[in-house]
Amino acid sequence: MNLLLIGRGGREHSIAKKLYESERVDRIYAAPGNGGIRDIAVCVDIDEMDTNGLVDFATENVIDLTIVGPENPLLAGITDRFHEAGLPIFAPTKAAAMLEGSKRYAKDFMLHYDIPTAAYAGFTEPADAKAYINKIGVPVVVKADGLAGGKGVIVARTMEEALEAVDQLLPHDDHSDEASSIVIEECLEGPELSLMAFVHGNHVFPMLPARDYKRACDHDEGPNTGGMGAYAPVDDVSQETLDDITEHVLQKAADGISQEGHPFTGILYAGMMMTAKGPKAIEFNARFGDPETQVVLPLLENDLLQVLLDVLDGKDPKLSWESKSCAGIVLASKGYPGPYEKGVPLPDQLTEDGAFVIHAGTRKESDQLVSDGGRVLLAGAKGDSLAEAITDAYEWMDRRIHSDRFYYRNDIARSAGTT
Incomplete structure (x- = not known):
């Protein structure tokens, strides 16, 4: 084919x-x-x-x-x-991808189809949004309604941060051709979890759970990014809980979007928060997650093409997974998620000794491999334990990368159960 x-x-x-x-x-x-x-x-x-x-x-x-x-x-x-x-x-x-394309649509959808999620309200006027925050207090999560590459989310723990987030994500512009919109949510606490599934209509086939790290800096500090690293599977979440997420989040979403007249075919991603009151959906994505895909697919024992064909044919692909852990660390351009330089030379030898290498923002310039994005590459490894996998990934990164024009976090998967 x-x-x-x-x-x-x-x-x-x-x-x-x-x-x-x-x-x-x-x-x-x-x-x-x-x-x-x-x-x-x-x-x-x-x-x-x-x-x-x-x-x-x-x-x-x-x-x-x-x-x-x-x-x-x-x-x-x-x-x-x-x-x-x-x-x-x-x-x-x-129409089906609007589950990712609009935070407001997704939240309204979750409320309508009884999918557990955080309380929320949507706004198009900064004054109304700020009045709401003053009423409910902090902490809150402020989200841009549309696509933002994983960076349109601000967790505000002080009133000043919350009001600044409104101004940042909902600038008041009387001359705008299209009204901007934000969603303000209650701030859920707990470790995060990503669960992706192959979906066709009402058929849902979940993958292994993964956990990614969105903050730019160690100890979950700094601005949100598209993801600075990930690991799979997530051992602090039971199979019973994963089955519950599949049934009450992914399956309900697939059934609901079909009822809306837009049956879903593709990858449905549920971003979850494991709260003290049970798992709650933070967001949906309508495609493979990044960087979760880079640590989930290496553990898939099936032929991926055959899986896609089976799903399209309405068959159970009978997913099979290696009994190992996989972890990956993202190498980012200095300055990311803000402004950064492109065209920075990368090491000539990116051989996969002890690890595998996934290119994200790279290109060939003559015969030289150079950076071409905020997230440049991911160094990953598989191991019999998570500790073994992450050790091998870091050993590769420490051995190969010696430039102050790039950076990476030093705490990815060091303490399973944190995000």
């Missing part, structure tokens, strides 16, 4: 590596891909948001299945266009 993988990040490199293992794959095309994906796929110079260009490419190259990695093309309606063109694709429609 000929496959088209849309995207350019670490998640897409991890997907490509897993697809590359399949004996059923003839060729993988990646649009646009990155410096690591090009080693196992044919990278084509088509932007992931160029829907017409992608449809034309899939038609002309007789692509048997297209897999979409990032969220932006989903919200731009790429799946709908592929359906119109009669092209097979594993991804949700624009």
